[in-house]
Each structure stands twice: as structure tokens, then as C-alpha cells.
Amino acid sequence: MQIIVNGDDLGYTRGVTEGILEGYHKGILRSTTALMSAQYIEESAELTKDCEDLGIGVHLNLTLEHPLTENQTLTDPATGEFYHGRTEIWKHDPDYHEIYEEWRAQIERFIQVFHKYPTHLDSHHGVHDATPKALEIAQQLSREYGLPLRRYSQFTYVPDFFGSSKPQQLIDILEKYKGQNIEIMAHPAFADLDLYRKSSVCFSRVQELDVLCSSQVMQYIKENNIQLVHYERIQK
Numbered sequence: 001m002q003i004i005v006n007g008d009d010l011g012y013t014r015g016v017t018e019g020i021l022e023g024y025h026k027g028i029l030r031s032t033t034a035l036m037s038a039q040y041i042e043e044s045a046e047l048t049k050d051c052e053d054l055g056i057g058v059h060l061n062l063t064l065e066h067p068l069t070e071n072q073t074l075t076d077p078a079t080g081e082f083y084h085g086r087t088e089i090w091k092h093d094p095d096y097h098e099i100y101e102e103w104r105a106q107i108e109r110f111i112q113v114f115h116k117y118p119t120h121l122d123s124h125h126g127v128h129d130a131t132p133k134a135l136e137i138a139q140q141l142s143r144e145y146g147l148p149l150r151r152y153s154q155f156t157y158v159p160d161f162f163g164s165s166k167p168q169q170l171i172d173i174l175e176k177y178k179g180q181n182i183e184i185m186a187h188p189a190f191a192d193l194d195l196y197r198k199s200s201v202c203f204s205r206v207q208e209l210d211v212l213c214s215s216q217v218m219q220y221i222k223e224n225n226i227q228l229v230h231y232e233r234i235q236k
Contacts, residue, residue, distance in 0.1 A: 001179055001182075001226050001227065003028075003183070004231065005028050005029045005030060006032060008032070008186070009124070010035065010048075010056065011040045011044040012195070013195045014194065015190040015192030016190075019189035019205060019209045021048070024053075027209070027212035029054075029212055030053060030228045031229075032055070033056070033059035033122050034057070034110060035064065037064075041109075041113060045114045058121050059123060060121060060127065062074060062089050063083065063089060066080060069102045073094045073098055074089065074095075085125075119230055120148040120153070120231035121148070122150035129152075150185075153183070154181060155183040156177065156180055157183050159185050160173050162185060163207075163208070167214040168216075170184075187201060187205045188205055189202075190205075190206065191203050191205060191206050
């Protein structure tokens with residue numbers, strides 16, 4: 001059995017990046033995805049450059065902070081930021097060509113900042129398949145760059161871990177999917193003031209980090225011969 005434990009939101013705040021690195025160095029996390037418009041993304045790239053066994057992908061974004069491209073339909077005119085929340089953008093009839101250009105810019109910025117290709121694609125708030133047209137664009141970019149796409153890869157996507165606070169909850173998930181290759185979405189972080197002000201998901205991230213670094217979980221992984229892996233780029 002192989003599992004990918006992916007820490008979403010690399011670069012969102014310093015505390016998020018530090019929590020992801022803690023989960024990598026002291027726990028079972030081996031994968032993360034970067035928010036390319038985040039304030040701390042360059043700093044995060046520097047901090048992860050020696051983490052040879054940490055897969056880093058792109059966390060495609062349409063719902064948080066500022067875009068990388070100029071557009072007419074993706075942002076709130078009052079703030080210049082993306083419309084906030086999981087559903088708000090879809091109420092404003094977004095131009096899907098602008099979505100393609102924005103997501104492509106995020107991937108290209110990753111290559112520029114991290115000096116390598118990302119390992120895979122997923123998205124903040126699950127926007128990459130929030131509509132059929134969004135999924136079509138995400139799959140097009142997946143093909144263009146030769147990258148696996150969350151929920152459409154050989155790994156079964158498992159969102160069940162979100163908000164978990166006890167090691168047994170993760171062990172129960174692993175028991176449920178025993179023998180399958182799965183990706184577990186996680187949001188580990190240290191709850192700094194920046195995160196507290198920005199996100200409604202704050203203290204639960206520390207609880208998730210604690211579980212990912214639990215000796216009980218790591219012992220279960222060892223006893224059941226579970227391989228901790230990350231996505232690798234598809235060869236063209």
C-alpha cells in the first residue's frame with residue numbers, strides 16, 4: 001500500500017510552511033502544494049530546496065488573495081482580490097479563458113520560483129473541478145505539463161482526514177482503505193497570528209499536524225509496510 005499525505009497551502013503564512021516542514025521532517029507528510037500568489041512563496045521555496053523527498057505541486061487558486069494575471073471577471077472590483085469563498089466566483093460568470101491563463105501563470109511561476117517542475121496539480125477549495133468547464137481546463141493543463149491531477153490520478157483521493165484531532169482517526173482511515181493507493185488531504189500548520197486573521201481553519205491545522213507526527217501513527221505505518229510516497233512527474 002502506498003499513501004500520499006499532501007499538505008495543502010504551502011506559502012500561505014510562515015506558520016503554514018513551518019507546519020508542513022514539521023510534518024515532513026518529523027511525521028508522515030511527503031507531499032505539499034504551493035499557493036503561488038501567496039506572500040511567503042519565495043521564502044517557502046528557499047526553505048524546501050533541500051527537502052529531496054518532498055514532492056511539491058501547484059495549489060491552483062481562484063478564491064484567495066490576488067491573481068497573477070490581469071483579468072476582467074475573476075476578481076472583486078472593490079478589492080482587486082479573488083472573490084472569497086468556495087462558491088462566490090461562480091456567481092459572477094467567470095471567463096474560462098481567463099481561468100486558463102491564470103492557472104497557467106501559477107504553474108509557470110512555480111517553475112520560475114522553485115527552479116523545477118511541480119509534481120502534480122490540485123486546488124484551493126477544490127475549484128479545479130467545481131464546474132465541468134473548470135475541470136476541462138485543469139485536465140488540459142495536466143496534459144500540457146504532464147502532471148497528475150488530484151481526484152483524477154491512480155491514487156484514490158481521501159478527504160476524510162480534514163479536521164482530525166486524534167491518531168486513531170487517521171489509523172481508522174488507513175484501515176478503511178487498506179491495500180489501496182490513496183492520497184490524504186491534510187492542512188498541517190503552526191497557528192501564527194497571520195493564519196488566525198486570514199483563515200477560519202486555524203487551530204485544527206495544529207491538531208492535524210500533531211496527528212501526522214504521532215508515534216502511534218508512525219508505528220502503524222511501519223507495522224503495516226505502508227510506503228510514504230509523493231507524485232512524480234509523468235514522463236512525456
